[in-house]
Amino acid sequence: MKEIFIEKREHIRRVAIKDKEKLTECFIEEEKNEPIPGEIYKGVVKNIVPGIKSAFVDIGYEKNAYLHLTNETIKKGQEVLVEVMKEELNDKGAKVFNQVTLPGRYVVLSNDKKGLSFSKKILSNEFKIKCKENLVLPEKLGVMIRTQGEMVSVDSIQKEVVYLSEKYEKIKRSFLYSLKPGLLHGEKTILNKVLRDAVNEENTKVMVDSSEDYSIINEYIKDKEDISIDISLYEGHRNLFDFYGIEKEILTLRHNKVNLECGGHIVIDKTEAMYVIDVNSGKNVIGKSIDRTAFITNMQAAKEITTQVRLRNLSGIILVDFIDMESKEDKRKIINILKEGFYGDKNQTVVYPHTELDLVQIARRRRGKTIYEYMEEPCKSCKGEGKRLKASYITLLIKNDILKKDGENSLKDIYIEMNSMYEKIIRDDLFNFVKEINGFNKNIYLNFTEGVEYFKVEPLIFLKQIENLSKYKIDFDEK
Structure with missing residues (x-):
């Protein structure tokens, strides 16, 4: 069974998906005044740089968006309809395309080409013929049927085409x-994306902690024939x-070393x-030969790499140094x-064959930030x-930690140690x-020390403890 956990805090929403x-996946959405991938805008061309x-x-927005020119007729001052492909990064504005798409559960509508196309994962010729013979398509738009479309009736697909x-x-x-210039269309929350892409005909359990999100999801699934939630x-x-226990799992994603079975x-x-x-063989002694040991390690590593890339939302160029293998068949199996x-990754991902140096290149389109960008910041003591x-x-x-301990004992006095760097x-x-x-509503005793990696929380139960730590108490005036 698939499980989706949605946690909403004041300015942030986090979504974790378990299969x-x-x-298997973790999404984080911050409420910021910035363009978000998938949003559609009216823009005005401010400057053209032919050299690039x-x-x-x-x-x-304050930062101008960046548009790679495929249409040389664009001129300065021209109004353009654009879709955000990448969010702002450091000093760079958002990256936009002047071809826009509208994704649904079963189809994707686009204005850059006409006619009907199908997801590469749809192999049934019978289904394709049925769609071609029965669907009425918009005249000037392209319709691409998604993998999920094969699971529903042509009538359901037609309704979504009309809606989009x-x-x-x-x-x-x-x-x-x-x-x-400004926003013309955009999904307000990550909920729509998750519900559209992660929920299908299999049974799905969704747990939310916000009544607002609860209502949004109930409204979304209404009249959806292929959803079981x-x-x-x-x-x-x-x-x-x-x-x-999801917080603990997310924290492990900071570790750059991941062990294999x-x-x-x-x-x-x-x-x-x-x-x-x-990829390292480490303590692996499985297999009767070096080649067999290498293949088993590489096989497990390949499976774990796909998991970690999706969980951490890594993107761009990913270079994998597998253990050397002589067998072309074994190499082919690793690529497969x-x-x-x-498969099913909504970020467009391409896996290239082994290079002459036995390296494997993976190219993954950037969609949103990595998990690190939400959890980490440069360490000033390390000079960045x-x-x-x-x-x-x-x-x-x-x-x-306080909520966990407080739920057990209803504590009044809490001692917190934090690393001095904070x-x-x-x-x-x-x-x-x-x-x-x-x-x-509590007495907080706060101490900064080099003695803890990040923090430590302790309840103060005895009077002697409270007296010994009184100098660390945050006074009411400070509060």
């Missing part, structure tokens, strides 16, 4: 009559991700230009394992070369820290 009790075949487009066509016409009218509203004392391991490192994954592992957990994330973990950022906004950990 057969194994964490690029245009910079005002879409209503009407939505596109509405976007076009808004584009023509809007006076300024058991949705529950979590109202427990602790945070949803902490209660179900055979005794081997993979190591994931990031360079300026790409991700590099090294990688391709199968990325290392990474540490964000103070905001540490605060969340402390809150979880002292300045916490003390500069102590009021907000106490607020975020729900500490206003």
Whole structure:
């Protein structure tokens, strides 16, 4: 059974997907005033740089969006209909295309080509013929039937084509009559994407902790013939991700070393230009020969790599250094394992054959940020070369720990030790820290030390403990 956990906090929504009790995907959505992939805008071309075949487009934000020119007729001052493909990154504005798409559960509508096409994963000629003979297509738009479309009736597909066509016409009218650059269409939350892509005909259990999200999901699944969902509203004392052990699993994604069942391991490192994954046999002694040991390690590594890439949302160029193998057949099997592992991945992913140096290249389109970008920040004590957990994330973990202990004993006095590297950022906004950990109704004793990796939370039960730690107590005035 597939399980989807959706946790909503003040400015952030997190979604974790488990398949057969194994964490397979994790999405994080921050509420920011920035363009989001999939949104459609009216833009105005502000500048054209022929040397790099690029245009910079005002879409209503401080940073101009970047448009790679495939249509040389675009001119400065021209109004363009664009879709965001990549979000803003550092000082760079969002990347946009001037071909837009409208994805549904069964089809994707696009304005860059006409006619009917099918997902490469649809192999049934009978289904294709049935669609070609019965579907009525919009005149100037392309319709691509998604894999999920094969599971429903042609009538259901037709209804979605009509719905998306009407939505596109509405976007076009808004584009023509809007006076300024700005947003024309966009899914407000990650919920729509998850429900559209992750929920299908198999039984799915959805757990949410927000009544708002609960209502959105119930409204979405209404009248959907191919969806079987058991949705529950979590109202427990602790945070949803902490209660179900997901927080602990997410934390392990920071580790660059991942062990394999055979005794081997993979190591994931990031360079300026790409991700590099090294496969090591380690303690693997399975197999009667070196070649057999190498194949078993590489096979398990290939499966784990697809899992880790999707979980961590790695993108761009990913270079894998597998253990050398002589057999061309064994190499082919490893490539097939990688391709199968990325089957169903909504981020376009291409796996290339082994190079002459026996390296495997994977290209994965960027959609959203990596898990690291939400959890980590540069470590100032390492002069920016290392990474540490964000103070905001540490605060969340402390809150979880307090809620867990408080639920057991209803505590009044809490002692918190934090690593000294967080002292300045916490003390500069102590009021907000106490607020975020729900500490206003408790006595909080806060100490910064080099003696803990990140933090430690202890309940103070005895009077002697409280007296010994009194100097660390946050006074009411500070709160």
